[in-house]
Each structure stands twice: as structure tokens, then as C-alpha cells.
Amino acid sequence: MSLAFDVLLALSLIWSGVRCLSVERLDRAIVLFIAFGLLMALAWARLAAPDIGLAEAAIGAGLTGALLLDAWGALKRRRP
Amino acid sequence: MRRLLVGSGAAVFAVLLIGALLEPLPGGIDLRIAVASHMAASGVEHPVTAVLLNFRGYDTLLEIAVLLLAVIVILAGGLDPAVDRPRAANPILQSLARLATPPMIVVAVYLLWAGAFRPGGAFQAGAVLAAAAVLLHLTGLLPSWQRPALSLRWGMTAGFLIFLAVATGLLAQGALLRYPPAQAGLLILLVEAGLTVSLGLILAGLFLFLSRDPGDEE
Numbered sequence: 001m002s003l004a005f006d007v008l009l010a011l012s013l014i015w016s017g018v019r020c021l022s023v024e025r026l027d028r029a030i031v032l033f034i035a036f037g038l039l040m041a042l043a044w045a046r047l048a049a050p051d052i053g054l055a056e057a058a059i060g061a062g063l064t065g066a067l068l069l070d071a072w073g074a075l076k077r078r079r080p
Numbered sequence: 081m082r083r084l085l086v087g088s089g090a091a092v093f094a095v096l097l098i099g100a101l102l103e104p105l106p107g108g109i110d111l112r113i114a115v116a117s118h119m120a121a122s123g124v125e126h127p128v129t130a131v132l133l134n135f136r137g138y139d140t141l142l143e144i145a146v147l148l149l150a151v152i153v154i155l156a157g158g159l160d161p162a163v164d165r166p167r168a169a170n171p172i173l174q175s176l177a178r179l180a181t182p183p184m185i186v187v188a189v190y191l192l193w194a195g196a197f198r199p200g201g202a203f204q205a206g207a208v209l210a211a212a213a214v215l216l217h218l219t220g221l222l223p224s225w226q227r228p229a230l231s232l233r234w235g236m237t238a239g240f241l242i243f244l245a246v247a248t249g250l251l252a253q254g255a256l257l258r259y260p261p262a263q264a265g266l267l268i269l270l271v272e273a274g275l276t277v278s279l280g281l282i283l284a285g286l287f288l289f290l291s292r293d294p295g296d297e298e
Contacts, residue, residue: 050199051128054191058207059283066214067287 006046013039026075030068037061123264125197132201133268137257141247144240144275147282151236154289155228169220177219184212192276196265202239202272206279213284225288236285239278243271 016039020032037060044053115127115135122130132140188208195201216222225232246267247257259267 051201054199054204055207058204058211062211063207063214063283063287066211066218070214070218070287 009039009043009046013043026072030065030072033068034061034065037065121261121264123259123261123266123268124195126195126199128199129195129201129268133271134257134259134264137247140275141240141243141257144243144278147279148237148240151282151285151289154286159226159289173219174221177215177221181212181216184208184215188212188276188280192272195272196269202275203279205272205276207283209276209280210283210287213280214287217284217288222288225285228285228289232281232285236278236281239271239274239276242274246271 013036016032016036020029020036023029023032037056041053041057041061044050044056112127115131118135119125119127119130122134124130124134188205191200191205191208192202193200195205213222217224228236250256250258250260253260
């Protein structure tokens with residue numbers, strides 16, 4: 001059961017990473033980046049490193065994601 | 081052709097990396113035993129916090145200094161006098177943000193407190209605080225910071241100053257940041273509380289100083 005979860009987690013990590021880099025639209029790439037960060041936090045938790053998982057979820061996915069979304073909004077406002 | 085080359089190069093690199101991971105390190109030192117045998121003197125019960133704030137406290141001191149330096153550089157670069165345009169205020173978003181902020185502050189304090197005996201600590205707590213400020217800013221409840229007021233400057237430097245004061249105050253013990261075991265827990269909590277507030281303000285500042293629309297161009 002846990003092996004199946006780990007394999008699924010690894011596959012979705014790789015998939016979201018590839019999609020984040022290859023997707024055309026910027027907003028989708030940002031959302032995929034946030035999803036990648038949250039999956040990464042899960043992976044850290046599975047690797048018995050909950051401290052890194054917490055930091056990844058808070059800083060990697062949360063703050064960086066919000067920063068990227070804000071930058072995207074500013075870009076969109078500047079050249080509509 | 082080029083794609084194939086790059087792809088096969090990446091694949092070879094990945095295989096080499098996996099091979100390097102599988103090979104056990106020759107001179108690897110297992111630090112877990114060393115940490116576990118000194119846990120009693122560290123003043124906290126969680127090994128990660130013990131390493132970050134006691135055994136390798138020097139690294140954490142430099143980390144907060146680097147973050148503080150980043151904010152100072154941003155402020156030194158000068159903030160152009162931008163007009164903070166009010167964002168499209170969505171009442172549902174605003175009331176959700178109003179509801180979410182107090183629990184986020186409680187979570188930050190809990191993370192700070194929990195760092196002594198389970199995963200948590202100042203950096204995560206500070207990030208949650210900063211996220212609360214960013215949330216308020218994005219929903220239009222908190223205007224971006226035009227000019228750092230004196231209290232804000234003190235708040236951003238307080239964590240570093242407290243850490244530095246504790247570190248130099250302990251110089252009498254013979255080394256930088258060698259806590260006496262009896263007071264170690266209290267001193268670490270003091271340092272972490274200062275770090276949490278400053279980190280929250282610094283991370284939020286990186287966001288709120290920079291995320292301004294330059295004037296009304298349209």
C-alpha cells in the first residue's frame with residue numbers, strides 16, 4: 001500500500017515538474033509549480049523529514065507561489 | 081537531432097546520479113549518535129531544533145543576517161514613489177482573509193512553541209506570519225509598504241539583534257553561542273521568538289516592498 005503511494009507520488013512529482021516547464025500558459029505553470037511544491041512537501045514527509053516538509057510547504061509552495069501569482073498579475077496589468 | 085542529444089545526455093547524467101546515490105559514502109560520519117548523546121545538554125527535545133539553534137547556532141545566526149541584508153539592499157536600492165492602486169476588492173475574498181488571519185497567527189505561535197519538542201520552529205512560524213501578511217495584501221486589506229517606519233525597521237532587525245546579544249552575552253562561557261545547559265531552553269525560546277517576528281516581517285517585506293505597481297501609467 002505505502003509502496004503504491006510512493007510510486008504514485010514520485011510519478012506525479014515528475015509529471016507536474018515536466019508539465020510546469022512545458023505548459024504554454026504562465027498561470028497554469030504557476031499553479032503547477034505550487035502543486036509540485038506541495039507534492040514535494042509530501043515526499044519529504046514520506047522520507048521521514050517533516051521539518052523540511054514544513055519549510056517546503058510554507059516557503060516553497062506558499063510564499064513563492066503567492067509571489068509568482070502576484071508577479072503574474074502585475075505583468076498582466078501592465079500590458080493588457 | 082539536438083533534442084535527442086540533450087535527452088540522452090540528461091538520461092546518462094540521471095543514471096550516473098542514481099549510481100552515485102546507491103554507492104555508500106566512504107568516509108561518511110554518522111552524526112546522529114553525536115547529536116543523540118548531547119541532547120540532554122541542548123535544552124530542547126527535538127534534534128533538528130537542537131542542531132539549528134544550539135550545536136550549529138552559528139549557521140542560523142548567519143542565515144538571519146543574510147536575510148536582513150537582502151531587505152537592506154532592497155531598501156538601499158530606493159523605492160520609487162509609486163501610487164498604490166486599490167485592487168479590485170472582492171468581498172468574499174476579503175472576509176475569508178479576515179477569517180483566516182487570526183488562525184494563521186495562532187498556528188505561527190504554535191509552530192514556534194512546538195519547535196522545542198517536535199517538527200516546527202522559527203523559520204516555519206515566520207513563513208506562516210509572512211504568508212498571513214501577503215494574503216491580506218493580495219486581498220487588498222493591507223496596502224503595500226511605501227516607507228519603512230522606525231518600528232518596522234526595529235521589528236526587522238530585532239531577531240538578529242537579540243540573537244547577537246545572546247551570542248555575545250555568552251562569550252564569557254568561552255565560545256560564541258555556548259549555552260549553559262540549565263538556561264539553554266529559555267535562551268533558545270527567546271532567540272526563536274525574536275527570529276519568528278523578524279522573519280515574518282522580513283519575508284513579508286521582501287514581498288510588500290517589491291510588489292507595487294509603478295505609478296498610474298495607463
